[in-house]
Amino acid sequence: MGIKSNQWGTVSFGNQLDMTEEFVYLYNISAWASxxxxxxxxxxxxNGDRLPNSVKYMSPxxxxxxxxxxxxxxxVSGNFHQNSAWSVGAHYARxxxxxxxxxxxxxxxNGIYAFDPYAMIGAHTFLGQPTVTIDPAIGARTDLFSANPFSVDRxxxxxxxxxxxxxxxxLSGNFTWTSIKGLGVTSxxxxxxxxxxxxxxxxLALYGGYQHTRF
Known part of the structure; x- marks a missing residue:
């Protein structure tokens, strides 16, 4: 739901895509390639993600x-900050x-989506905390945060x-820098x-690219 003006832009409300998706997502070569x-x-x-309960402005x-x-x-009743989010961005094309x-x-x-480090990246520890338990007899792994999300502050x-x-x-490229803070630790x-x-x-188009991640 929203209001659009060719002169002033668009204001909309609801479960909406953030500015990363609006302005940078299309440069994700790996998504196009596969x-x-x-x-x-x-x-x-x-990956083109949404933010719930949001108000959004897009300029002309x-x-x-x-x-x-x-x-x-x-x-969250009585807490304006908890589970909130914000996003800003810009784009230039010529x-x-x-x-x-x-x-x-x-x-x-963790209140916006299920934050599960083991399912997301396969890490056995995250922000200094274990994310799985391993049965020494058979080697079976149990995800500690599959039902209750890992607690992250920001x-x-x-x-x-x-x-x-x-x-x-x-020719296309992108760079992202992400910080994750919780339990007094930042990664x-x-x-x-x-x-x-x-x-x-x-x-018929051919895509190719290289991606390198440091965590």
Whole structure:
């Protein structure tokens, strides 16, 4: 639900995509190449994620430049901050070059979605805490946070991406920097990704790229 003006932009309400998806998601080469691949655990929200209970503003196009922001209310009685989130971003496109940047912050992300480190990245420990137990007899693993989400205070993700088109060839890349804070500890993830696509025909394209993650 929302209101749109060609002069002033669009204000909308509901379960909505954040600015990372609006302005940087399309530079995720791995998603284009396979339809399934995303950055590890989707901690940087490059998989096209939504924010619930949100109000969102998207600007009109000013000569190729657009910007926007969204705020998600936590819906926790007596606590305006808990489970809330916000996201801002901008995009510029001119001729064959385009560039996007966005920052999204989740407060208590375990309340926004099920935060399960073992299921998301296969880590046996996260922020200094064990995420699984292992049966010494048979080696069976039990995910400690499959039913109750891992408690995280804050998750912030900065994303930058760009693309340059040269005829049938498009060069593209992105960088994301994510911080996750909880239990008095902060962990950081950096993702570097670059690649290209080539259109042989309108119905045939080849994508390739390389992704490197440091956590």
């Amino acid at each position: 339809g399934y691949a995303i950055h590890q655990g989707d901690f940087d929200r490059m 196009d000013y000569g190729g430049f657009t910007f926007g922001g969204v705020y998600s209310f936590g819906n 001729n064959t070059f385009n560039l996007g940047v966005a920052y999204t912050q989740l407060n208590n992300p 998750q912030g993700a900065l994303a930058v991406g760009g693309a340059w088109t040269l005829g049938n060839l498009m 950081y993830m950096k993702v570097y990704e670059a690649g290209a696509s080539y259109n042989f025909r309108p119905d």
